[in-house]
């Protein structure tokens with residue numbers, strides 16, 4: 001059986017570039033930028049008043065002048081004008097173009113306006129309250145880099161440079177597949193020996209967070225039915241996320257069915273808990289990647305975050321980040337398996353502290369709603385003191 005590190009590295013060696021596509025700006029949030037974005041004009045595009053007040057020539061102030069005739073009133077959105085008389089001033093609003101031959105803006109709070117004249121109450125500084133043309137970025141500068149996750153901030157920048165359509169990384173087409181005769185629909189009342197499908201809905205929701213609208217399938221524990229359905233699914237998807245049917249049971253047909261369909265097994269079973277009987281493979285002919293997760297809810301959920309999420313990030317060109325939290329209790333791991341322990345994380349005095357939660361093994365579904373993620377504890381008699389930094393796999397937004 002391979003170690004967690006070997007399995008993780010192996011999964012990341014099987015990433016796939018799905019190419020690029022153009023989407024409308026409104027659909028770009030959450031996607032990954034596929035090209036560098038350049039400024040189509042200077043930022044800001046003109047000398048911009050940053051306060052409501054008056055604009056004037058500093059040379060007049062230098063000459064000792066403090067009372068200025070108001071020549072015009074300039075709202076934001078008006079074309080550039082020129083201050084004709086350098087001993088006069090204009091009233092100017094935030095966001096308006098600072099007139100030619102003016103180089104200082106004094107805010108209303110520091111002047112008294114009376115009978116068409118403005119009187120300075122305070123000595124201004126040359127250049128104050130003017131956001132100089134091109135001082136943020138010059139035309140042609142790269143303002144966003146390829147392989148950036150597009151958030152609300154990037155949407156603002158894309159809007160400012162006129163990117164009504166955006167080139168983004170294509171997302172893989174995914175079907176999530178639940179297996180098992182015991183599973184019934186959520187809306188059904190299960191018989192005493194049945195349970196409702198939860199893993200598949202959880203995977204579907206996790207993928208929605210990645211802006212992937214997955215198909216879902218449920219297969220009964222029949223080898224022929226599984227093979228027939230998988231044959232079609234392999235042809236029509238880039239990725240299959242399966243849950244259940246991969247351990248040693250008499251009805252765990254997935255490993256054999258996948259191999260009979262020409263899917264190359266990369267590995268089966270990893271020295272870890274939960275998620276040990278994880279089966280990972282690739283169908284070279286169709287370039288389909290198969291993550292076949294163990295059916296226990298904590299196993300499917302953990303392995304999705306441990307393996308699939310970094311695989312997706314790397315496939316899309318995003319950085320695969322390694323995050324750490326501070327262990328807030330002592331523990332050790334004398335066994336041979338890497339443990340992924342469910343933790344609650346608190347943000348205390350600027351630090352993320354992790355405490356284990358009470359859970360009842362890999363089948364304990366409700367514990368997943370009580371934890372913030374998993375800490376990764378290496379095997380073989382490792383002792384961890386309180387205060388140790390440990391790798392953290394986040395399963396919900398923390399801050």
Ligand SMILES: Nc1nc2c(c(=O)[nH]1)N[C@H]1C(S)=C(S)[C@@H](COP(=O)(O)OP(=O)(O)OC[C@H]3O[C@@H](n4cnc5c(N)ncnc54)[C@H](O)[C@@H]3O)O[C@H]1N2
Nearest residue numbers: 178197198199200244245246247248252276294295296299
């Ligand atoms: N002889 C052995 N038995 C088992 C081993 C082993 O190594 N030798 N491994 C155990 C471990 S560890 C795990 S994890 C499970 C994984 O088994 P499978 O992947 O074959 O999963 P199933 O047997 O189909 O289901 C396990 C469990 O999870 C429930 N389940 C399945 N799918 C769903 C779903 N979509 N939603 C909710 N719950 C689901 C299922 O009803 C079972 O209770 O095997 C151990 N056994």
Ligand code: MOO
Nearest residue numbers: 274275276299362
């Ligand atoms: O590998 Mo299993 O997830 O421990 O129950």
